[in-house]
Amino acid sequence: MKIVVCVKQVPDTKGGVKFNPDGTLDRGAMLTIMNPDDKAGLEAALRLKDQYGAEVTVLTMGLPKAEEVLREAIAMGADKGILVTDRVLGGADTWATSQTLAGALRNLDYDLIITGRQAIDGDTAQVGPQISEHLGIPVISYAQKIEVEGDSVIVERQFDDRYHVLKAKMPCLITALAELNEPRYMTPGGIFDAYKADITVWGRADLKDVDDSNLGLKGSPTQIAKASDKVRKGAGEKVNLDAAASVDYIIDKLKVKHVI
């Protein structure tokens, strides 16, 4: 079985976000990580590899620095890494990003493509389903359990108040939730392999069956009209009283506001 996992290098938003004076994101000042949902997708692929035997390829699109997440993936147990990087691909929205990744995937053999549900920088959850559309294969998003049965996958798919157990013929694309599993750590042998590994680097010319009009900033249907720091409503009153006085304070406010 051949599995391709799409991963993204993202700024770690946990520590807050840093901005340049002009309001753009200061990516250089922020630590980067492998996107958590993507890491869960990689772990799911590695478990399928452990259980059924598989070749796991990790694919990313980004700046040359994004090679770091491919080496991390190899250190965890992935077999190969492919980096798609090219100036003309920059500024892509989800449409252009999914076109780029689909163009790369057309060069590869795959039974299963796994992506994370969404990246923590954009939170769109669009690229996985859009890749599947461009490739004409089924998608199962929000996977919470994945099994292989013959030429099909059986996936538990999470909805708000229920889950569906779905069966899809491979090739198929699955999007994974961070809750799917606990990703393994890199192993010392894996880190050694990762250090030695050759990362395949592809540019625009290596993408198959994609028109220039669908790539990069120019190929992006959505455009940013405005970006700004979120304006919050701001703090109201703050009191530091003993318990009884605190209770009286709250009850007074509930009365003033006609809640009680």
Added chain:
Amino acid sequence: MNIQDYKGVFVFAQQVDNELSGIALELVGKGKDLAKDLGTEVTAVLVGSGIKGLADELAEYGADKVIVVDDPELKEYRTEPYAHALASVINEFKPEIFLVGATAIGRDLGPRVSARIHTGLTADCTQLDIGDFPINPIPGKEQLHNQLLMTRPAFGGNTIATIACPNFRPQMATVRPGVMQKAERVPGAKAEVIEFNPGFTPDNKYVEILKIVKSVSDVADIMDAKILVSGGRGVGSAENFKLLDDLAEVLGGTVSCSRAVVDAGWKPKDLQVGQTGKTVRPNVYFAIGISGAIQHVAGMEESDIIIAINKDESAPIFDVADYGIVGDLNKIVPALTEKLKAELANK
């Protein structure tokens, strides 16, 4: 693509088990506002099996037209037949705006449809307006009017971005549930109902549903609650949520929680407020032992009144609270419950 050919505001009227989801009515409400600004109509697109009867409810909440795609293949939500239904409706009726809820269904369906018809899709919008793009005139660049300006949080809620889709139609957005308001119900209002079936032929993209497991939950939906008593890691344990249950009961409210509480296994995921949980806007939101991480605040800051109780004076929740109480929740919450009981008994 001739952009002038695209007219009208369409919304996906999500139904599950032949019951309209709350988001369907919220989108009709918002769609009506946008349609008014554009001088056009709002059309609800109803997709399922045996669902025609829901058209009246959509009409009563403001839909001018309802397009019904009714087919046995559409009984349960599956990506492919639903994507085919919406893409076919868009190709046939050519709306200028198409809104979908940012639910587990809509966030799966929206990208598949937008990729099929080649247009942009803005995810998880919290505000939609009709306006100019670029917003301010730029010399040498044509300023387009009557564009859909779609505003959404990004980078974990740290920034907000406003997005336009000037050169493709429809302008598509998924919209966070609980943010837009339903219109006032007008009993007896009728809409023009149009039945449309593009034909459904199963292919490799149709997945098979082997089983549907519903989580048995008798818990009220936190998005409908007028009063939410929400607890965070500071509550300390699953058992200690009893304090919050008691307070909620006295006030006729509902208990909700932060992500830390779900991660700790103290409460189920459907009670979680925040970026990866639900967006709520109750009349009163008690934030008890919640530090107020930005991802949590993004899901509750629109509440009318926010009352925070936290022993850490510097907790960021105090930056959004209308009334902040620095103190020990273990003392304050039970005392508050007792005193409220007495107060309400006297009424």
